Amino acid sequence: xxxxxxxxxxxxxxxxxxxxxxxxxxxxxxxxxxxxxxxxxxxxxxxxxxxxxxxxxxxxxxxxxxxxxxxxxxxxxxxxxxxxxxxxxxxxxxxxxxxxxxxxxxxxxxxxxxxx
Amino acid sequence: xxxxxxxxxxxxxxxxxxxxxxxxxxxxxxxxxxxxxxxxxxxxxxxxxxxxxxxxxxxxxxxxxxxxxxxxxxxxxxxxxxxxxxxxxxxxxxxxxxxxxxxxxxxxxxxx
Numbered sequence: 052x053x054x055x056x057x058x059x060x061x062x063x064x065x066x067x068x069x070x071x072x073x074x075x076x077x078x079x080x081x082x083x084x085x086x087x088x089x090x091x092x093x094x095x096x097x098x099x100x101x102x103x104x105x106x107x108x109x110x111x112x113x114x115x116x117x118x119x120x121x122x123x124x125x126x127x128x129x130x131x132x133x134x135x136x137x138x139x140x141x142x143x144x145x146x147x148x149x150x151x152x153x154x155x156x157x158x159x160x161x162x163x164x165x166x167x
Numbered sequence: 168x169x170x171x172x173x174x175x176x177x178x179x180x181x182x183x184x185x186x187x188x189x190x191x192x193x194x195x196x197x198x199x200x201x202x203x204x205x206x207x208x209x210x211x212x213x214x215x216x217x218x219x220x221x222x223x224x225x226x227x228x229x230x231x232x233x234x235x236x237x238x239x240x241x242x243x244x245x246x247x248x249x250x251x252x253x254x255x256x257x258x259x260x261x262x263x264x265x266x267x268x269x270x271x272x273x274x275x276x277x278x279x
Contacts, residue, residue, distance in 0.1 A: 060207075085267070087270075092273075094171075094257055094259075094271050095257070095259075097267045100267060141210070153265050154212075155212070157209040157210040157211075159208060
């Protein structure tokens with residue numbers, strides 16, 4: 052069974068600073084990888100996803116993520132954070148579990164605070 | 168195009184009461200799922216459906232029932248509410264189980 056770890060519960064950055072949110076997974080092969088964002092009181096919205104191919108994935112709102120097989124990581128980055136990026140970010144891993152049964156597992160989330 | 172809608176937005180129940188959380192989608196998605204979100208726990212899958220008439224259990228199914236009579240609707244039933252079911256519930260739909268999930272706005276449930 053797969054697992055996903057987001058090591059940082061809470062990160063604070065200044066507006067205009069760069070951002071990197073970490074995500075590590077455990078799975079025997081290459082899983083499907085997702086980053087979702089949740090604004091306060093809202094549902095989750097997909098930022099980007101990786102299924103195969105180019106390991107650097109571009110998403111919405113200026114976010115990108117890089118899949119590194121050797122490190123079992125899929126870190127989310129943004130070169131310059133805006134105040135509107137303050138939200139909770141979830142990494143998710145999708146993989147086959149027990150034969151043909153597909154399972155999607157979410158990390159516990161990283162809360163991003165942006166200081167003016 | 169409304170996407171995924173959930174009703175109600177908020178609900179307070181007493182222990183032992185039953186209720187149904189409604190979920191509907193207008194994107195003709197085959198795959199639908201219910202999650203609960205608790206502080207520090209991320210999202211945990213309760214039940215899911217790969218199409219009308221087909222449902223299966225997720226990670227935390229106890230105390231919940233689902234049915235899928237149409238492609239559009241996927242209600243979640245709490246049979247006898249318990250304080251441990253206090254949570255925020257999200258419904259999601261997807262064209263395929265391995266594809267992007269589209270989430271509803273959530274239902275915040277409190278069980279006293």
